[in-house]
Amino acid sequence: xxxxxxxxxxxxxxxxxxxxxxxxxxxxxxxxxxxxxxxxxxxxxxxxxxxxxxxxxxxxxxxxxxxxxxxxxxxxxxxxxxxxxxxxxxxxxxxxxxxxxxxxxxxxxxxxxxxxxxxxxxxxxxxxxxxxxxxxxxxxxxxxxxxxxxxxxxxxxxxx
Amino acid sequence: xxxxxxxxxxxxxxxxxxxxxxxxxxxxxxxxxxxxxxxxxxxxxxxxxxxxxxxxxxxxxxxxxxxxxxxxxxxxxxxxxxxxxxxxxxxxxxxxxxxxxxxxxxxxxxxxxxxxxxxxxxxxxxxxxxxxxxxxxxxxxxxxxxxxxxxxxxxxxxxx
DNA sequence: GTCCCTATACTCGGATAGCAAGTGTCCGAGTATAGGCGG
DNA sequence: CCGCCTATACTCGGACACTTGCTATCCGAGTATAGGGAC
Numbered sequence: 001x002x003x004x005x006x007x008x009x010x011x012x013x014x015x016x017x018x019x020x021x022x023x024x025x026x027x028x029x030x031x032x033x034x035x036x037x038x039x040x041x042x043x044x045x046x047x048x049x050x051x052x053x054x055x056x057x058x059x060x061x062x063x064x065x066x067x068x069x070x071x072x073x074x075x076x077x078x079x080x081x082x083x084x085x086x087x088x089x090x091x092x093x094x095x096x097x098x099x100x101x102x103x104x105x106x107x108x109x110x111x112x113x114x115x116x117x118x119x120x121x122x123x124x125x126x127x128x129x130x131x132x133x134x135x136x137x138x139x140x141x142x143x144x145x146x147x148x149x150x151x152x153x154x155x156x157x158x159x160x
Numbered sequence: 161x162x163x164x165x166x167x168x169x170x171x172x173x174x175x176x177x178x179x180x181x182x183x184x185x186x187x188x189x190x191x192x193x194x195x196x197x198x199x200x201x202x203x204x205x206x207x208x209x210x211x212x213x214x215x216x217x218x219x220x221x222x223x224x225x226x227x228x229x230x231x232x233x234x235x236x237x238x239x240x241x242x243x244x245x246x247x248x249x250x251x252x253x254x255x256x257x258x259x260x261x262x263x264x265x266x267x268x269x270x271x272x273x274x275x276x277x278x279x280x281x282x283x284x285x286x287x288x289x290x291x292x293x294x295x296x297x298x299x300x301x302x303x304x305x306x307x308x309x310x311x312x313x314x315x316x317x318x319x320x
Numbered sequence: 321g322t323c324c325c326t327a328t329a330c331t332c333g334g335a336t337a338g339c340a341a342g343t344g345t346c347c348g349a350g351t352a353t354a355g356g357c358g359g
Numbered sequence: 360c361c362g363c364c365t366a367t368a369c370t371c372g373g374a375c376a377c378t379t380g381c382t383a384t385c386c387g388a389g390t391a392t393a394g395g396g397a398c
Contacts, residue, residue, distance in 0.1 A: 013272070058390035074275060074276070105304035106304070127279045141271070142271045144267075154258040154259060185371090198345050198346070215372085217349095217351050220370090221369075
């Protein structure tokens, strides 16, 4: 899985703390995680194209969430950055070789592909059930008070 | 996900039909699916290293299952070929930037990584619950009688 | 003092190089076989 | 006729090029702002 997924999830979580009438530039998002700004921008563009974040141009511009954090699932972010294709790709090799028959004979999909896709379906269901809002609510439990203090001190200098 | 996973699953399913005292060469496995023989061999080596299939050298040699098909899960095959690393890799970017604190302060794992890994756990559980034996039992339901006939006619020419 | 205009600086967006992992291929090491030879 | 030996041919196993997609970067298009000037 692409590394950008991790970046995207962290950035979306951080953007969820930005007031709806403000925005945070990509450079600040990169600074907060010490990420290469130009490359992170590429992933933020993907999130923007898929309607997850909203881009505000010009000075006092930046990114903000395009919809409430309760309506953005982790699956949305993963799909926006890594694409929504199945991880398992069935190339129908069963239709090749000495046992191949007419195309019309293959009515059901390959059993192997069905099983793999069923497993991916549970994975997607799990990620679809987790919203960005839940990630934010879980933050106080994971970050130490000292780190939270530093983050809160930095935050006002980043939003515009 | 690597294309070799698909090849490996199909080959293991085919090998499940080989009598325990016989073997099928990699070249025949490749022929049955019209796959590049040399490259398929690479994946079969991986299956052999992980104790899924057993390699028999010399003439009348080839591959056979190293244990009963009921004890080989789809997850075993996927892990052997694609590796058992988590698809989501947490690089701990939360420990960087202006809000970073001492290493000892990060006691719990990142909430984002926990959620991603939980989703992967359901994916693995699903694949672990499916054995190669079940794939074989599902074959008659998916392949047309005509294809089964051709496969059965080819099969004796491939095992040694 | 207030309104309008213009130059500015900051933002995002897409087009452009570099690199690593997966893809594809090859040749060498090892072994059970099959045939020939000797007893 | 039977047993042993040797040459053979077939197998797997690891080491070597190539290509696609992810990684990383830059510069151009667009816009709200801030300052200056006119009224």
